Amino acid sequence: MTAAAQGDSTRDAEGSGLILVERRDAITVLTINRPEARNAINLATAQAIEHAVDEFEADDAARVLVLTGAGGTFSAGMDLVAASKGEMPMTQRRGPLGIAAKPPVKPMISAVEGFALAGGFELALSGDLIVAASNAQFGIPEVKRGLVAAGGGVLRLTQRLPRSMAAELALTGGRIGAERLYQLGLVNRIAEPGTALAVALELAAEIATAAPLAVAASKRIIDESPDWPVADAFAKQGEIALPALFSKDAAEGALAFAQKREPQWQGR
Numbered sequence: 001m002t003a004a005a006q007g008d009s010t011r012d013a014e015g016s017g018l019i020l021v022e023r024r025d026a027i028t029v030l031t032i033n034r035p036e037a038r039n040a041i042n043l044a045t046a047q048a049i050e051h052a053v054d055e056f057e058a059d060d061a062a063r064v065l066v067l068t069g070a071g072g073t074f075s076a077g078m079d080l081v082a083a084s085k086g087e088m089p090m091t092q093r094r095g096p097l098g099i100a101a102k103p104p105v106k107p108m109i110s111a112v113e114g115f116a117l118a119g120g121f122e123l124a125l126s127g128d129l130i131v132a133a134s135n136a137q138f139g140i141p142e143v144k145r146g147l148v149a150a151g152g153g154v155l156r157l158t159q160r161l162p163r164s165m166a167a168e169l170a171l172t173g174g175r176i177g178a179e180r181l182y183q184l185g186l187v188n189r190i191a192e193p194g195t196a197l198a199v200a201l202e203l204a205a206e207i208a209t210a211a212p213l214a215v216a217a218s219k220r221i222i223d224e225s226p227d228w229p230v231a232d233a234f235a236k237q238g239e240i241a242l243p244a245l246f247s248k249d250a251a252e253g254a255l256a257f258a259q260k261r262e263p264q265w266q267g268r
Contacts, residue, residue, distance in 0.1 A: 032068070035069075041078055046096075049091075068197050096151035108127040111196040126156075128222070133192070138175065211244070
């Protein structure tokens, strides 16, 4: 049993039942709970996602977020039935799907079973890491419906895949399997079908056992450095890294290594 295997009971985000939130020690599991609609995202679901992510960010004891879907499917994306009636899954603070424009500052892992299509793929791409079942399928088929994957799909695929592969997915609307995305470096771990969440929790536990300040600084550098001018990169990195490097946790890490024991992090 991993360190993440014991925790609080599952509860509904905002009491809606559309999103289930479970605390497992320092790990928060957020489950999209519309299996009857293949976990498609309508406005109420997007609002529940935003609310759950806001609560996760505000909780100092919550270190890692794992996003998954109920019923063996990650998400089919935007609820097109609701969209046809003029209801778009756009929230005030976090934008498309309740998360895509402003993902959490803390680390997030997407645990994908079944399909992650259109906005579902964009949800997965909102995370820092992706764990996928070996038979999972991904795609941004928006162009086949006269739409554009403007919830981060085209943008993030262009950042994370070779240009030619991102262009193929964006321009054809075709699907791609988890194994191929693993080969291309977009998927971090391949899991047996039905075990993506379990593998994601193991990966989350590895993050949660690392020093909090160091993890936070590392993620900031990953997120912010693409916009830095080359000449300023090391100076900007230093501004973010130095508080962690001179923290009590840094001293504790060195001492624990010398004493051959597990470090006891204080987050300061």
